Amino acid sequence: MSENLIEVSGLTKKFGDFVAVNGIDFHVSKSESFGFLGPNGAGKSTTMRIIAATSQRTAGKVLVLGKDPEIQGPQIRAHLGVVPQQDNLDMQLTVSENLFIYGRYFGLPSKFIRSKIDELLDFAQLEEKRDVKVETLSGGMRRRLTIARALVSEPEILILDEPTTGLDPQARHILWDRLFRLKEKGVTLLLTTHYMDEAEQLCDRLIVMDKGSIMAEGTPLELIKKYSSKEVLEVRFGSDNNALLAPSMQKLCQRMEVLPDRILLYTDDAEELLKEILSAGHHPKTSLARRSSLEDVFLRLTGRSLVD
Amino acid sequence: MSLTQSARKVPIFGARYILEARLRTMSKWVWIILAVTILNPLLYLVSIGVGVGSLISHNLGSHGIDGVSYLTFIAPALLASSAIQAAQDEVIFPTFQGFKWGRMFYGMNATPQTGSDIASGVFLAAMLRTTLGVGIYSIILYLFGAMNSPHSYMAIPIAIFAGAAFGAVLLAFAAYTENEDKFFTIVGRFIIGPMFLFSGTFYPINALPLVVRFFGWISPLWHAIELGRFATYGHHISATMVAVHFIYLLAMLVFGLFFAFRQYSKRLAK
The missing domain is CATH 3.30.70 (Alpha-Beta Plaits)
Known part of the structure; x- marks a missing residue:
């Protein structure tokens, strides 16, 4: 396997006549924090879903951890942690139950998950909410729980789709701090955002997307130097x-x-x-x-x- | 502890983990489920079984309907109808919930779980609830003396089979449904409702005009009732009809699951 955890070339996704992603190329290497910056509807989320092996591409080549998501979806997903744009926690269950059942979906042993839950609650600063129903949590807490949940299987790549959209500034800063810690620990991050401050803070390298195409690629500094x-x-x-x-x-x-x-x-x-x-x-x-x-x-x- | 080996593998038979999660959610409602499971049969048995039953035995004698007592006549029907209702509740609501109301299925699908795993997990949980319901119902029937023919117990597997058949079809239906309001109005009111009314639960379907008997013929409940009556007290039907009833239910189960698996996967990939 090459050093690139993700390799994409000529990726195209069409919904009927609408071209959501138009022949894009990029790669992400290990421990890199890679971002997709662009407005709503640029094709960022679609690209993420294809990499996360939950949506099929129309054309192009995609390798995630050396595997084709179209053929080895479950095998790839076993190594990914996904934070979706819309929360999909189980509202009827408690914070710790949500982490537990999620670990079980990966087939992890109960004993392992139980010890992991303490660590994750600490990371997400949700220790006091352990036995509280998710329903009663604030938006920021839910996001943190969703991130903690994505980490339950110790993924090789953490995928975040608009992680802080809809949060108030304080909740965003807490979340950025948590994500920055993960980055420091060497977790490979892949995130989409339409906030330039988020991209500047968290991304080592990013691509600017608009209308399904890549407009530019580089480190935040390189991009600013080159285009501004x-x-x-x-x-x-x-x-x-x-x-x-x-x-x-x-x-x-x-x-x-x-x-x-x-x-x-x-x-x-x-x-x-x-x-x-x-x-x-x-x-x-x-x-x-x-x-x-x-x-x-x-x-x-x-x-x-x-x-x- | 660092990375465990198991995190690196795709679980074998992932559906059992979905089942686990479903049971955990259902356990939050366990008292409501139990209350419904116990009160429903009691109300039916007292009001119709005993009330209508005494009217019938008063007019037609104690073996006045199909050669047996009224309670014996309706016991397999009540069991099958309770199985179908339990299965229906536990496939429809979790499917709407998982795809639309709470989007939990998308979370499950971000793990190694596939659409078919998720569909089977939901289905298996519904079947456990159905089995529990049928079990409790048959104990109550027994206490009312409605399970005293030698083969009464045969009504139990037949009821569960009917629940599975109908549950499988509704699992697929619910997965195809984008607008649940329409589902409840159309499917609920104009298909499921009449089906139950004209399935021969409380009187033989032959008592109905031919036009409405059609609802019985398409109804899994009617097929299950005919099978149940045949198995428990020897209700007279031809061997061909026994096969027809069985195959009808089996076909519902197989096609239902096939389309449910397919649509769960398709909708998650959209």
Whole structure:
């Protein structure tokens, strides 16, 4: 077996006439944290489900742990931990029962699972909720339990589909911390997200997807370097004036994006640029100097924002 | 403990782990299940078995219907009908729950479990509940003196067989159902309901006009009742009809499971 845990080439998935994934190629190596960044409907989840051996591809080649998911689905799934986009915990059972039955689906011995449950509850910070029905847990707790559940079989690859969508900022940060610990332990992570901050924090390498195709691939830093400037100046002149004033600032920066509510000016020194704009007689209502992010990369590549 | 060997393998006969999980969920409702299992037969037996029974024996004598007492006549029917209802509840609701309401099947399917494993696990759990129900019901029937012919016990396996046949078909039906409201309205009201009314539970199906007898013919309950009456007290039917009843139920079981396995797998892969 090669060093790549996942190898994908020419992967295509069609639903009727609709092409959800359009001939994509990528690979993921051991202990890597690999992300799919893109808006809803980009084909991220479809790709994940094919890798997780729960959906069949239309064309292309896929190898997960050296096996073809179409032929050896159960054998592959025995080594995966999956955190789906929508929780599917058993609401009628308790936290520990959910972990227990899930371990049993892998055919794990009861004794092993029982000892594992303590470790997982500790990891998910759910010790006090051990005998509580899942129904009563908050959204963040449910997500943590779902992640703990995915780890019950000590998977070689952990697959997370939009792990923090719908969570409040605090719950997201707790979750990121947990995922970062897994990453430090060398667990191979595969995650989809439409949050650029999530991708920046958790991914060693990522692909930017849009409309079923890969727009770019690299480390977060590489992508920013390649597709954006070092810094960005965001200025707001009020929604009526943004488009009007934009042309006059064009020559001051390397590149600009005019959005309905603000203008993004790409430059290597945002503070300096702001001074130039002020001395040119423009007075934005608000201004923000910041570093470039993956959001800017996505905007550059697709002309659209990640989260509409 | 680090990685265990068993985590690296695909479990043999995965359905038993699904069964385990189903029993765990069902155990949360054990008192309700037991109450229904015990009260239902009591209510039926007191109201119809004893009430209607005394009316019949008053008018037609104590062996007035099909040559036997009314309780002996309805015992196999009551057993089969209870089996079918128990099987129905335990395949329909978990299927809707697993695919739609709680999506648990998708969680199961992310493990080595396949669609067929999940379908068989749900089916086996339903069969255990059916067997439990039939067991309790037959004890109550016995206490009421409705199980006193020499071959009365034969009604038990026949009832479970009927439950399995109908359960298998509904398992498939439920898996094909995207909109459960429609399912309950159409299948529940216009198919299952009439089927039970016209299956000859409380009187011979021959008493009905030919048009409505059709509901009996398609009903697994009617086939099970005919078999049950034949086996328990020697109700007169031809050997051909015995075979027809048996094959009808067997076909329901086989085709039901075949389509259930197929649709469970298909729907999970969607």
